[in-house]
Amino acid sequence: MKLHERKTLEGLTLDEERALYNLNDAVVKNCVFAGPADGESALKECRNVAVEGCSFSLRYPVWHAKDFTVSNCDMDEKTRAALWYCKSGVIDGCTLGGIKALRECSEIVVNGCKIVSPEFGWRCRNIILDDCDAVSEYFMFESKNLTLKNVKFNGKYSFQYVKDALIEDCDFSTKDAFWHSKNITVKNSVLRGEYLGWYSEGLTLINCLITGTQPLCYCKKLTLINCRTEGCDLSFEYSDVKADISGEVLSVKNPKKGRIVADGYGEIIFDSSLYPCKGKVLKR
Numbered sequence: 001m002k003l004h005e006r007k008t009l010e011g012l013t014l015d016e017e018r019a020l021y022n023l024n025d026a027v028v029k030n031c032v033f034a035g036p037a038d039g040e041s042a043l044k045e046c047r048n049v050a051v052e053g054c055s056f057s058l059r060y061p062v063w064h065a066k067d068f069t070v071s072n073c074d075m076d077e078k079t080r081a082a083l084w085y086c087k088s089g090v091i092d093g094c095t096l097g098g099i100k101a102l103r104e105c106s107e108i109v110v111n112g113c114k115i116v117s118p119e120f121g122w123r124c125r126n127i128i129l130d131d132c133d134a135v136s137e138y139f140m141f142e143s144k145n146l147t148l149k150n151v152k153f154n155g156k157y158s159f160q161y162v163k164d165a166l167i168e169d170c171d172f173s174t175k176d177a178f179w180h181s182k183n184i185t186v187k188n189s190v191l192r193g194e195y196l197g198w199y200s201e202g203l204t205l206i207n208c209l210i211t212g213t214q215p216l217c218y219c220k221k222l223t224l225i226n227c228r229t230e231g232c233d234l235s236f237e238y239s240d241v242k243a244d245i246s247g248e249v250l251s252v253k254n255p256k257k258g259r260i261v262a263d264g265y266g267e268i269i270f271d272s273s274l275y276p277c278k279g280k281v282l283k284r
Contacts, residue, residue, distance in 0.1 A: 011029075024047045040059045043061050044062070056073065056082065060081050074094070081103065085104050096114070135155055136158070142161040147166050148167045170186070180199045186206070200219050214234045217239055236279070249265050251268070254275075255280075256276075260281045262284065265283070
C-alpha cells in the first residue's frame with residue numbers, strides 16, 4: 001500500500017449517496033457517516049484509502065475496496081453489509097455491529113475487533129482473524145483458507161462448509177460447528193456446544209477441550225490428539241476416527257472404523273447400527 005501522496009479528509013459529516021465514491025490515495029479521519037439523507041455506499045470502489053477513527057451508521061459503506069485499512073472505527077447495528085467484495089485490506093481495532101459485515105472478501109486481516117454481526121464472513125477467502133471477540137450466526141459460512149488465533153466466539157452454526165482452516169488458542173461456544181467442513185485443524189482451544197463437527201472431513205483437534213452432546217458423528221478422517229471431553233455422550237457415531245483422549249468419555253456409540261483410546265468410558269454402545277461398525281474402543 002502506498003504511504004505517500006495521500007490527501008486527508010478530516011472531521012466531515014457525510015450522509016449522501018456514494019459520498020466518497022471511487023476515492024483514491026486518501027486518509028479519511030474522524031468523519032461521521034450518518035444523517036437524514038440516509039445515503040448508501042459511502043466508500044464504494046475506494047483504492048489505497050486509510051479510514052481512521054470514523055463512525056458509520058449507513059448501509060454498505062465499503063464495497064469493492066482494494067488496498068485499504070479501516071482502523072479504530074465504529075460501525076453500528078445500522079451499518080448493514082459493511083464490507084463486501086473487498087480485497088487486500090486490514091480491519092483493526094474496530095466495532096463491526098451490522099448484519100453481514102464481511103462477505104465475499106479476500107486477503108483481509110481482522111485484528112483486535114469486536115464483532116456483533118449475524119451472517120459474518122460468508123464465502124470469503126484468505127482471511128486472518130486475530131484477537132477478536134465475535135457474536136454471530138452461520139459464522140464464516142462457506143469460506144476458505146482461514147487463520148484464527150485468540151478468537152472468542154459465541155453463537156450458532158459456525159464454520160459450516162469451511163475449507164482449509166487453522167484455528168489456534170480460541171474459545172468457542174457454538175452449536176453445529178464445522179458441519180461439512182474439510183481440512184480444518186484446531187489447536188489448544190475450547191469447543192463448547194452441541195453436535196460438533198458432523199459430516200466433516202479431515203478435521204483434526206489437538207490439545208482441545210470438547211464439551212457438549214453428541215459430538216463428532218458421521219465424520220471422515222477425524223483425528224483427536226491429546227484432547228479432553230466433558231459431557232460428551234453418544235460420541236463418534238458412524239465416524240472414521242483416530243482419537244487419543246485424556247480422561248473419560250461419557251459415552252461412545254457405533255464408531256464406523258478407526259481407533260479410540262481414552263482413560264475410561266461411562267458407556268460403550270454397539271447396537272442398532274445401520275452400517276457396519278468396526279471401530280475399536282480401547283481403555284488406556
